[in-house]
Every structure is written in structure tokens, then in C-alpha cells.
Amino acid sequence: MAEAAATSARRSGGAAPALPAWAGTALRLIVSIAVTLFGLMALTFLIGRLLPLDPVAAILGDNATQEAYEAMRAQLGLDQPLWIQFARYVGDVLRLDFGTALTTGKPVLEDVARVFPATIELATMGILIGTGLGIPLGVFAAAYRDTPLDYFVRVFGLLGYSTPNFWLGLMGLVLFYANLGWVGGPGRIDTAYQWDVEPVTDLLLLDTAMAGQWEIFWNVLSHIILPASILGFGALAYISRMTRSFMLEQLAQEYVIAARVKGLSWMRTVWVHAFRNVVVQVITVVALAYAFLLEGAVLTETVFAWPGFGRYLTNALLAGDMNAVVACTLLVGVIFVGLNLLADLLYRLLDPRTH
């Protein structure tokens, strides 16, 4: 028995002490994130090199001589074997050097830092609208299942799923901007105010509020409200449908009947007891919806002339600007991994069963 115990001790580590459980989890997490990002990097790099796009022609134009063409190709390192190009690229990325964007002539990191705040602002407003309306609608639809309210929420959600943002954006502009004049036009701010905002965070609502420039704040709000509502509509559709489905499952549980038998009101049962049990799942859904919005809504950004991340990525892709494409794809990967991680952490925090 004693011998068996000694053997077991040797097997479980011997000289090296065993890692605590939290450290093992953290290590697994880090390795999994690193492998995900490396895989993403390799995939996007390969796609970039295999696509029939010509970055040299993008720089030199259609009129360049073959001599100039070959020289630029060598300058960009495109004449090297693929594995050398990839190794160099990985080295650069580890130094946070994503190279220069062909389409803007600026470092990719600088470009991303410039366009991302516009998307963060729009996506955050969108998710606030989507969550603020989506969760109550989902809960009410479940609480009043098969009533006109439920049908309304379901049809409304279906519309959010199926109506193209592009069309909604244009119709919204025609109605609320061109005809009613309730909201500002395309762009983040009126031309007249463009130079009056001192950029601190580049989130215009925040910057103007911090500076007490309320007139400009309202102008910025008038510009963001329509595209954010349209993005929020899509998020609302997803969040309300998922919330409804989670809630239906909970409302069928016996503890709900027990709560009602104890004399609790229906609303209290729904919100205080049943909803509490779906909060964790809803957070995951909201995090995913937010990640999708942060990725950049290309069509919404195009219609609203919104200088955001989605449009930057699309333009880079169309122009064969692979430095920008790979960097943006990595960023999207990081956003998804980061938000998933955040959802996981919140899950642990909010769900007592995981303690």
C-alpha cells in the first residue's frame, strides 16, 4: 500500500510540484488562444498569397514598366518562397509590426487605431439598443406565450433577421433624414462641426460629453442614432429570440409553479426567479452579438458613409491589400476570443454552480 502510494507520488510529478488547478486552466487557455490565433494567421496569410490579386499592380498602377514591377515585387519580398514570407510575417506580427497598408500608405496599426473607434461607438450603441429592447421583448414573449405580444415579437424578430441592413439603411435615410429631418445624414458628424471636437478617445459621443460640447453631442447623436438602431434591430432579433427560447425552458420548470403556489406575482416569478437562471446564457448571446457588430457592419457603414472597421477591411480586401487584411482578420479573431473569454469569466462569476 505504502509502495503504491510512493509510485503514485512519483508519477504525479516527482521532483516538479504539480500545478495548481487555476494555473493549469490558465495555461490551457493561453495555449488554446495562441493556437487559434496562429492558425488564423496562417490561414489568412495563405489565402492572401493564393488569391489572384496583385498587390504590386495596386501600388504601381496599370501603366508601370515590367522593370519597375519586378523591383517593387522584390521590395515587398513577394519574390521569396512562401515559407520565408510567412516566417518574416510571423516575426513582424510578434513585434506588433503589421506593415504598411498599400491602400493608405500608413502603418496598418495606425489605420486600425483610426477606424476602430468609429466602429466601437456604433457597435456599442447598437448593442445597447439591441440588448435594451431585445431582452425585455424576449422575456415578455416567453411570459405571454402564444398571445398577440408573442406573435408580434416573433414576427418583429424575423424581420430583423431577414431584412437587409442595406435596404433598411437607405429607407431609414429617405424617411428620417431626407423627408422628416429628424436625424443627421450620413457620416459621424456635420461638416460644420468637424474641426471643433478635440479627439481624446475618438469616440465622439464621449469626447463631446467630456468637453461639455452639448450642441455637438446632440449632432453626433443625431448621426449615430439611425445606423445604430438598424444594427440594434438585427441584434435585437437575435437576442429576443434566444432569450425567449431560454425563458420558455425555464418557465416550464417546477420551481416556477412552486413560486406561483407560494403566491408570488407572475411578473416577479418571471423576472426574479426564471430570468435569473437564464442571465448567464443571455450574456453569452449578447457577447456574441456584440462581437459580430464589432467585426464591422460593412453594408451599414457603406450606406451611412461611416468610416469604420468593416469598410476598411472590405476595401483592403478588394484592393488586394493583404497587410491590412491579415491584420484586420487577426483583430477580429482577437475580438471573438476576447469576448468569449469575457463571457466565460462572467459565467463563472454569475453562476453559483461554477463556484
Place this chain on the structure above:
Amino acid sequence: MTEHHPGPAIRRSWRRLALALLAGTGLTAMAEGARAATPGNAMVMAWNIDAISTFDPAQIGEVVTSELLQNTCDSLVAFDPKDESKLVPALAERWEVSPDKQQITFHLRDSLAFPSGAKATAQDLAWSMARVVKLGFGNSATLTEYGFTKDTVEQRITAPDERTLVMKLDKPYPVNLVLQAVAANRVATLLDRQTVMKHEVNGDLGNKYLATHTECVGPYHLRQWNAGESVVLEANPKYWGPAPKLKRIIIRHVAEAGTQRLLLEKGDVDVARDLTPEDMQAIEKMPGITLSRTLKPQIVYWGFNNANPIFAKEKVRLAMRYLIDYEGLGKTVMAYNGVPRASFAQLGAFGALDEKEGQPFKLDLEKAKQLLTEAGLPDGFEATMIFGTLPYAAPIAQHIQQNAAKIGVRIKLEQMANAQLFARHRGREFETAMLAWQTSVPDAHGNASRQIYNPDNRAEAKLTQYPSWRHSFQDEKANKMVQAALLEQDEDKRAEMYHELQRDMMQRGPTAIMFQSIMLAGVRNTLKNWTWNGFAAYYDLASKE
């Protein structure tokens, strides 16, 4: 079974009232915030400016940046705003030509200064021009074509003093052509050598720095460029000429045409540059907005790869021209995009055939069939047409495909991204291709030298800057005519030589030229004197009430 107890979630009326008030206040405030008009001292333009990647005059090649540079960087001479075929003094107030026509001496204005206030000299200009050749981007061809190579440019373009610039040509080219092609071009812009060289990185002659700056003598200078967002130009207080009437030019990047139209209708922009034909049709009837149009020195053509034995036959190429309904397409698909044109020399260029003679074709399937029979292909053949994403490309391609099918020619259509189309065209990897090509001079030589002339047709020559090479087209007679016309000193004779070349090439040339593009812009009537032609838009002439 779940029990339901419907009941109002929020009963208290004060809450409803508060919410209503909040919503009302918000909407009112936003509606206040939403009021906008363009500033009185600025021109605001909506334009798709995605293509901007640099402001270096040695490197830029596309329409948007060319136009911006014309307004920030003066050249030695300029195209007359009223007539693009005429030249007017710009940086040079006058010039002289030597009797042997191989030397042009430019006398610069005395008052030239950069926006920083530093004096601009002829030495700066000679350096700027040599820089274009040394960097070797596409624009260097503009100078190398006239004998200024990396080895010779510093000897051939010199500045004996601060106000004199001498250009020595290797051949007696027509002076007007040299002035149009070189002196009025972005390769003859005057850069602030000191500032640019201060920012040189790894011997790039300031190329990286100029990607985001303009250091020139011009009516405006670049104040701000946020890629994919906006460009702001500001009037140059040190400008030698009349001060621009509008202090700022704000170009907002708006990619979606429908959005541009809404902005224009609401008065949030003064000019919209990328409207669709449907938008233009509607805008033409709107009060307060004018549709401004001008011919562009760009031809839209269907090119044939002459390396393919079928298209090596002149009669096959000619037959293809009779498959195009120039008139019908001109009135429908191309109504707001171009005018029918079959000749390589664009309307408005020196030596161009007039409108009627420059487009003698019409849809004639019988004639096409007869030509194919004469070419030994009575049963037709199969071929592929590649084309890009320009809005009119697909309808024209389908139109040709349908007509071709009627005479047994089976055309397979292949649409692709423009970048891919250019790569395939440059690499001769196509049977037929539909593209557009723009020349930089209002002279028939501009397109003759690229679309017709081909100095070396061998694959290894890789003369990719010549569409004639891309089409594997080399014709000794045509080559000689292009060269002879270039060096002809008698203007009338020179024009006649181009006329003859155009007539010949419309029958035998490597491409079926279909249209000459037009440019259109929606302009609000509050903006006065919007002035443009095929080669420049003159922001400094625009004004507001």
C-alpha cells in the same frame, strides 16, 4: 403547462409620461442637431475616394488623386479651363523653343513660394522632375517616353538659375505635345525639396512622406486626409495666382451612390460625383441642382488577343465591331456614361476624327456573318470575354454575347474583380477583354503611342504598359505611321496622318473601341463656377453666393 397571468408590466402613468418626455426631448434635440448646410466658405463634395493611396506626384495614377494634385500642385503650364486643347502659363510665365525644336526654356514666375513661405526655385523643379524618373513608378514613363532616362534626366532637365528651367529633348517632338504631355502633367510639379528630403527614409526620396503630404506650389494644400473618410484642402496663403474664392475644399468619402444623392438633395454636399444613371435622370429634373457633364479622355473597348489564331484575322476583328449596337447602347446603358466612339483618338484631342467619322459602325449581323465567312469561319467559333465590375460592363457584355450567338459566335462571359482583370490583361491571359483606358494628353498621339504602337511584341519584352503589347498586336505599317506622325512638324499634315491612322485602325486595329466616357456631377446651384474638363477640375474658380 405554464400558467399565464397577463397584466400590464408598467402600470404607473408617471413612468409612461417620463418616458414619453424623454423620447420627445431626445428627438427634438436630435432634430436640432440634425440641421446642416455646407459652410459658406467651403465646397463640400461627396465622392468615392477609396482609391487614394498616396499624394506623391511621382506615384499617383488614378482619377481622384490626379484631380486633387492638380489643385494642390501646379505644373509648368496648365490646360485652359475653357478649352482643354489649349495651354496657359502656370509655374512658367513664358517659354521659348530653340530653332531645332529640341530645347524648351521655361521662365518661372518670380513670386513662387511653398505654403511654408519658403521660396520655390527652378532647381527645386529640376530635382522634382528627375525624382519622378529615378523612382521609376508608372508616371516615369511620361518622361522616359521623351528621352529622359535615369542616366540622362539630370543632364537634360537643368536649372541654370533660380527662375530658368531648360528641357533638352532627344528628338524634335511637336512642342505642343511635349507641353501637354510633360509640362502640363503631374511629373512637372514643383516639390519643396528641403522639406521632402528631410523626411527621406532608406533613399526613397521622400516617397513615404509624400504619401500623406503635399509639399507643392498650388492654390490649395492638403490639410488632412483620413483614408476612407475625408480629404480636406485649404487655400494656400502664399499662392502666386488669384486667391481661391473658397477657403476649404472638403471631400467626404461616400461610396454609396444613393447616399450621395440624398446628401446632395438635402444640401449637405455641394457636389456629388458618383451618381448612378437613375439618380442623374431624377436629379436633372430637380430644382436647385444642375447636372454638369464633360467628356473624359477615356475609351471603353473590347480588345482581342491577336496571339489567338482566330483574332489574328483582321476580318474577324472587324466582324466583331458589327455586333455592337453603338446607337442603342448609347441611348440606354451608356446614356449617362459615354458617347459612341470607334476611333482611338478621343473627341477633343488634336488629330481626332469628328464625331461622325470617328464612329462609322452600326449593328449589322449580316455584314458580320459575311466577314466571318470571308475569314474562313462560316460556322462561327467559341471565345471568352473577361470584364470587370464597372456598372455598364455586364450589360454591354451580355448585349454582345446575344448578338454574337445569332451568327454562331459563342461567347463565354467571365466577370471578375478589376484587379484580377488588369492582371489577366497585363499577362496576356485572355482571348477577349472589355476594359477602359485613359490617356493623359489631348492629342491623338496619347492613345496611338499605347493602343497602336508596339515596339517589341515578344513575350519576354513584357511591355505591359502598352495595351498593344497586351493584345499581341504589332503592325509594322502602323508603327511607322505613329512614329512619323509624332515627328511631323507641320501641324496640318500631322493631323491628317492621325486621321488616316484612325480610319485604318477602325478596320484593322486590335480593339473594337465602343465608347468615350463622360464624367457627370450633380452640382447644387448655390455653388457657382464649377469648372472642369477631361483633364482637370478647377476648385479655385468655384465660389458661393
